[in-house]
Amino acid sequence: MDGEYIQDVSDDDGVEVASRSGNNGAAGGAYGARARGRTRAKERWESGIQADSIAFGEGPDGNLAESLEAEEQARKRARLRQDNKPVQRGIIRHVVLILDLSEAMLEKDMRPNRYIVTINHAQAYVREFFEQNPISQMCVMAMHDGLCIRLSDLSGNPADHIAAIQGIRYPKSARQAAREPKGSPSLQNALEMARAALYHAPSHSTREVIIVLGALLSNDPGDIHKTIKSCVNDRLRVAIIGMGARLRICQEICAKTNAGDDSVYGVCQDEKNLRELLMATTTPPVIRQTAPALPSSEPTPNAASLLMMGFPSRVTESTPSLCACHNNLTRGGYMCSRCQVKVCSLPRACPSCGMTLILSTHLARSYHHLFPLQSWVEVSWKRARELGSTECQACMTHFPPVPEPQEPDAMQEGTDKSTGTDTANGAPKPVKQRPRAEGASESSRYECRSCHCHFCIDCDVYCHTVLHNCPGCLSNPNTAPTDAETNPEVVAEMAAGLENGVNGGEPMDME
Amino acid sequence: MNAIDGTDRHVRDSDNSPPPSLLTVILDTNPHAWALLSDTLPLSKAVANLLVFINAHLSFNHANQVAVIASHIQRAQWLYPTPHPPRSSSSPEENGTSTPTPPSATKYHRFAIIERELQDNLSRVISQTTAADLTSSTTTQIAGALSIALSHISRATQLSSPNDSSGISLDSTGPTLSNPTDTPTDPADGTPRARRSPLTSRILIVSVSGDLAAQYIPVMNSIFAAQRQRVPLDVLKLAGDTVFLQQAADATGGVYIAPSSPSARAGLLQYLMMGFLPDARARAALVMPGGGEVDFRAACFCHRRVVDVGFVCSVCLSIFCEPLEEGECLTCGTRLSLGAAVAAKPVVVPRPKKKKKRKVGDITGTSTPMSAGTPGP
Numbered sequence: 001m002d003g004e005y006i007q008d009v010s011d012d013d014g015v016e017v018a019s020r021s022g023n024n025g026a027a028g029g030a031y032g033a034r035a036r037g038r039t040r041a042k043e044r045w046e047s048g049i050q051a052d053s054i055a056f057g058e059g060p061d062g063n064l065a066e067s068l069e070a071e072e073q074a075r076k077r078a079r080l081r082q083d084n085k086p087v088q089r090g091i092i093r094h095v096v097l098i099l100d101l102s103e104a105m106l107e108k109d110m111r112p113n114r115y116i117v118t119i120n121h122a123q124a125y126v127r128e129f130f131e132q133n134p135i136s137q138m139c140v141m142a143m144h145d146g147l148c149i150r151l152s153d154l155s156g157n158p159a160d161h162i163a164a165i166q167g168i169r170y171p172k173s174a175r176q177a178a179r180e181p182k183g184s185p186s187l188q189n190a191l192e193m194a195r196a197a198l199y200h201a202p203s204h205s206t207r208e209v210i211i212v213l214g215a216l217l218s219n220d221p222g223d224i225h226k227t228i229k230s231c232v233n234d235r236l237r238v239a240i241i242g243m244g245a246r247l248r249i250c251q252e253i254c255a256k257t258n259a260g261d262d263s264v265y266g267v268c269q270d271e272k273n274l275r276e277l278l279m280a281t282t283t284p285p286v287i288r289q290t291a292p293a294l295p296s297s298e299p300t301p302n303a304a305s306l307l308m309m310g311f312p313s314r315v316t317e318s319t320p321s322l323c324a325c326h327n328n329l330t331r332g333g334y335m336c337s338r339c340q341v342k343v344c345s346l347p348r349a350c351p352s353c354g355m356t357l358i359l360s361t362h363l364a365r366s367y368h369h370l371f372p373l374q375s376w377v378e379v380s381w382k383r384a385r386e387l388g389s390t391e392c393q394a395c396m397t398h399f400p401p402v403p404e405p406q407e408p409d410a411m412q413e414g415t416d417k418s419t420g421t422d423t424a425n426g427a428p429k430p431v432k433q434r435p436r437a438e439g440a441s442e443s444s445r446y447e448c449r450s451c452h453c454h455f456c457i458d459c460d461v462y463c464h465t466v467l468h469n470c471p472g473c474l475s476n477p478n479t480a481p482t483d484a485e486t487n488p489e490v491v492a493e494m495a496a497g498l499e500n501g502v503n504g505g506e507p508m509d510m511e
Numbered sequence: 512m513n514a515i516d517g518t519d520r521h522v523r524d525s526d527n528s529p530p531p532s533l534l535t536v537i538l539d540t541n542p543h544a545w546a547l548l549s550d551t552l553p554l555s556k557a558v559a560n561l562l563v564f565i566n567a568h569l570s571f572n573h574a575n576q577v578a579v580i581a582s583h584i585q586r587a588q589w590l591y592p593t594p595h596p597p598r599s600s601s602s603p604e605e606n607g608t609s610t611p612t613p614p615s616a617t618k619y620h621r622f623a624i625i626e627r628e629l630q631d632n633l634s635r636v637i638s639q640t641t642a643a644d645l646t647s648s649t650t651t652q653i654a655g656a657l658s659i660a661l662s663h664i665s666r667a668t669q670l671s672s673p674n675d676s677s678g679i680s681l682d683s684t685g686p687t688l689s690n691p692t693d694t695p696t697d698p699a700d701g702t703p704r705a706r707r708s709p710l711t712s713r714i715l716i717v718s719v720s721g722d723l724a725a726q727y728i729p730v731m732n733s734i735f736a737a738q739r740q741r742v743p744l745d746v747l748k749l750a751g752d753t754v755f756l757q758q759a760a761d762a763t764g765g766v767y768i769a770p771s772s773p774s775a776r777a778g779l780l781q782y783l784m785m786g787f788l789p790d791a792r793a794r795a796a797l798v799m800p801g802g803g804e805v806d807f808r809a810a811c812f813c814h815r816r817v818v819d820v821g822f823v824c825s826v827c828l829s830i831f832c833e834p835l836e837e838g839e840c841l842t843c844g845t846r847l848s849l850g851a852a853v854a855a856k857p858v859v860v861p862r863p864k865k866k867k868k869r870k871v872g873d874i875t876g877t878s879t880p881m882s883a884g885t886p887g888p
Contacts, residue, residue, distance in 0.1 A: 088826060091825070091826075091828060092825055131739065204825035205825075304824065304825050304826045304840070304845045304846065304847050304848070305825050305847050305848045306822045306823070306824060306825070306831070306834060306835065306838075306840075306847040306848070307822065307823045307824075307825055308820065308821075308822055308823075309820070309821055309822070309823045309830075310819065310820050310821075311807060311808045311809045311818060311819060311820070311821060312807070312819070313807055313808060313819075314807060337819035337820045338820060355820070359807050360807065360808075360809035360810075360830065361731065361734075361758060361762065361807075363809075363823065363828045363830070364727070364728065364731040364735075365731070365735055366828060367728050367731065367732075367828070368728075368732055370827060370828070371728060390595045391594065391595050392662075392666075393659075394658070394659050394662035394663065394666075395662045395663045395665070395666035395667075396589070396592060396594055396595075396663065397666060456666075458665070458666055458669060459662045459665075459666065462661075462662055462665045462666075463658070463662065466665070466736045466739055466740070467658055467661055467662065467732060467733065467736040468732045468736075469654065469655075469657075469658040469729045469732050469733060469736075470658070471587075471655060471658035471659045471662055473655075474587065474652060474654045474655030474658050474726075474729055475586050475587030475588070475652055475655030475656065475658070475659060476585075476586055476655075
């Protein structure tokens, strides 16, 4: 796939002009490779606002609704089919988010235009980022008219960043004008700014740069390759989300700063895709083994360290007092465990002594990155018939009924890969080979591999993105036995009491 | 699922009625704990009181829904609505087939259904508990029950939300993912929800057992999920002692009440009615009980000491009460450098030569250093 991209794009690469035609040509290539299953009658931006709802193909058997549903399920699951192996991740992150505010952002391939869409999504992104990474820090910058501007300083307070992003369009002071997209972006300036901002990030944290780039060019004052090299030396990891087409230079930046892995460079096809790509970066990055070639004199990068942190208790006061963080009068807050200074909200660094103050729940919030919920697998009709599941284990949504078994099952091995059952060995002849969207289950069931419970698509998405628990595993008797006393009488007593008490009590009659 | 009696019909034309509310009750049915409570508050009485409470909740609004989950030892089980166990032969049955008793003439039909199903399921849960189950564990599966409850709420919210098909979308700025495939027909009864006002949900945990330490991570995950969905977790702590549930109530904006004395427990119904009946909208206008001090201090992983200032491994986030002797994390085994934690503070020597003012504030422009001007760390 990447080969195609490079070939397609490399023609445009030299033409560093974000002209409409160049844009289209390159975008066509990207689309063709990305959305290979789809028929492309119209370009996405030529259709209406609801373009996404018509981007489906009719199933080979003419069943429109079913193919739609499968598409939908596949789309929902797209983000889930990754991380299920516990790997070491950089939980403590330092991230610079760089938004493109160049002319190219005035393109209207997203409605109303890229600029507004990006600003909206960036705000949602900041919120989500701090949900997922409560002990991380962020800084927002913008590429505007050849320069890189710092919008907010490195901090762990999402409100600051959201205010800064909103300030792009609606500046707080009347003297400033709204920053409309202008000029061309400079990746080199952006990287140098980010490198400087992250210079002080401690060695146990990650240094990440996330760039949303709308333009198909970079107007640099010097040699960007030198900048890339120094970024690599400084352990920066750059992720780029492009629009319209892939750029060779972006690919190079991502590959070089991510140890050869350029999968962090994505090009969004539409608004939904932009959001997905952005949200994908909220997951902490994996920690790679350090290259052995590094000079051993300096401390190893990614050195784990023991951090001193304070776990302050909340206080409520009868008289208001000034908080150290905003100089506001407040009636309560958290007292720094070391210097007894009062701060309003956690997590933050103590303004007085600099110690990190957090709640233990903030640490717990990151645990799911370390112990991820394993992916659930698609369930074939055969497997569904075997277990006879009729409804979702968690939310009790009814599944579509299992069809009557046909001679050899009309299922394909593709969707059946890991349910643990043996598919019919005798080479089942495909009676009606229906190409399903990848990732969608033909029976609309998804099975947890450890508890063998079946769940619906919504619970699958919900449990993997929000809850991070498997309702089936946690509610089944599979825990290791612990010591306790045997008293079966308790049960008998309870049962007896229930029969007598509830029926005799007549608590129901409300009238 | 509760449209079985057709009361939904009347709701549709009244637009100014309060939005429906879903109450999910998690009843801790840990036999060990209830055995201890049996003198003052037997389970049967608690269930009777709970049913009155549920009926009161349902009486508020036609569209109000209720769900009850038993958090038993070793498993969590639906009490209401009744789940359909997996069957090998696919012969769909009706919802409440067990024993179709003729409906009582003096009882609101819906109350009767809930009462019957809840009692049937609860006695089934109890009768299925074997002696081996009791010996193997003394804790309750609160994490499983919470996970089920939250999944159910997520689904119910999704079904009732006006246009957003993904109930887990975080805010309104996201693209509306509504599309024609998702016309939310309630699969239970097949009726399209014509008028869909947002559903407010809450979870009430009636907890009797303590010691949830084994389920720390799943419980915490559930709490964060609830926080994100803005589902308050109300906790009625009849016995036992857990900080988690108090933190859960605090983090999600729920009510935490712990009637500890036996006489207080006898007034269970009053606690339920006064403390937990108002839904999230009504609570905005009321002064809710609780709001005491919450202990947020952490327990260290090495000695279980409660600490103010701890040392945290940057890899696995384990908390220790003192710098480790060998410099090796006890949980993940990573070699940890102590530099940042202990040594760094005194070593802030101002070095005037290095204090070159970098102009980071506003605009660097084209004057950014071309070469690797910034030295590596």
